[in-house]
Amino acid sequence: MLTTASVPDGDKVAYWNDAVSRALVPMTVAPRGDGPFDGRISTARLGYLQVSTMEADAERVSRTPALIARSSEALVGVGVQVSGTATFVQDGRRAEVGEGDLVVYDTTRPYSFDYPERFATHVFQLPRRTLGVADEDIRQVTGNAIGTGDGFGAMLLPFLAGLASSSADGYPPAVANRLAGNVVDLFATLIAERAHPADTDADADARNHLMLRVRDHIDRNLGDPGLSPESIARTHRISVRYLHRLFEGEGTTVGRLIRQRRLEECGRELARRGRTAPTVSAVAQRWGFVNPAHFSRTFRAAYGVSPREWRDLRAAPRDR
The missing domain is CATH 1.10.10.60 (Homeodomain-like)
Known part of the structure; x- marks a missing residue:
């Protein structure tokens, strides 16, 4: 758990930038308010899957080409909006994300999240190579908010919420790797469903x-x-x-x-x-x-x- 709670007010923003970049991927975080910033992020590992929960005041998070160049591994992220709202932009598409919505993003291409108010989100990060889906399929899904009111998303949301709320670090390695594989298969199915909603001639x-x-x-x-x-x-x-x-x-x-x-x-x-x-x-x-x-x-x-x-x-x- 990384938190700004005990950090002096003048150092909170710098600390939070470093905390988010270390827990997830290198990013720039800009608070939207003028008062002392408050944020906390917890991270656990489930085999090769990383599960994080972030709660913070209004902010804008950006992943730029310069920051991408500092990363050695291609990752895919899946965000679950727990509370608050966000505007997500990637690949020229803009999505308004509400509570319960999912977003898929690729850390090898620029993106941004704009949170206009205090929020909470679960973030799942996995190596791009483990997904086994075509690059073009991922590109079709990024920059979109995926509702969880029906379809496959409705089944996936409670599972992800439960997984993020449990102690992922507590599983034996063999169980953790098997669980991670199941989660990755679910993400691959979600991407395939969204990228190919219906076959045409x-x-x-x-x-x-x-x-x-x-x-x-x-x-x-x-x-x-x-x-x-x-x-x-x-x-x-x-x-x-x-x-x-x-x-x-x-x-x-x-x-x-x-x-x-x-x-x-x-x-x-x-x-x-x-x-x-x-x-x-x-x-x-x-x-x-x-x-x-x-x-x-x-x-x-x-x-x-x-x-x-x-x-x-x-x-x-x-x-x-």
Whole structure:
């Protein structure tokens, strides 16, 4: 708990600036009143999720490009307005935030909160990388107030309020990390719901086009042992979570498709007739299998015979 209660009046503002910047991210705080400033902020950790509660007199909080440059990690914040109101600005959008509203913001881009009266707010901060949602989805949600009167927000608000009010530091590490993961999944669901309220024909066309590009990329890179959901998502500038979501209607997963296509190419090459038959290990390596033993087990599981038996059966003369 950091509080201005015991700080001399002349030093309260400077102390509060430092307290907020250390507890959250570097920011500039400007009080809106002329009298002695009063503020307090408490912070706890829940695995990689930070949970803070801030109560203070009227103020304006700004995150500028110069302050962003001082931060080493990209964070996403979710604010829950407990009391008072705020005007929130990010990405050229302005939102009036009332009691019970949620806001999502990205600490790597400038933003500001203007609190015209005394207020209280819960702030949840998490590493940007843990969300697993596309950058464009986050940009669509920032700069908006999310009401909690209905929909997913209505379910989320009491959970977040209870979590912020409990002693997050009291959980064992394993429990804390599991809870943090659940909270992050809820935030990702909230962002996805707000960013994609309804699919249109244009959305479906875009997804189909992206899926064709992904499948083509997989086919062209089967020989690369580093081909993985992470590398595919990185190449196409989407999150791994969104990539997996694309495959939900395909009847398979990204990893299974890569393995299936590699096995198909290995089977085709091993069945090729010729004077010099390639070795099993050479074929396996050519199509991205690094471990020959693992390749043999995977091939047998898929086709019921070993790669060598597959090659011998197809190389044998057929009855005329």
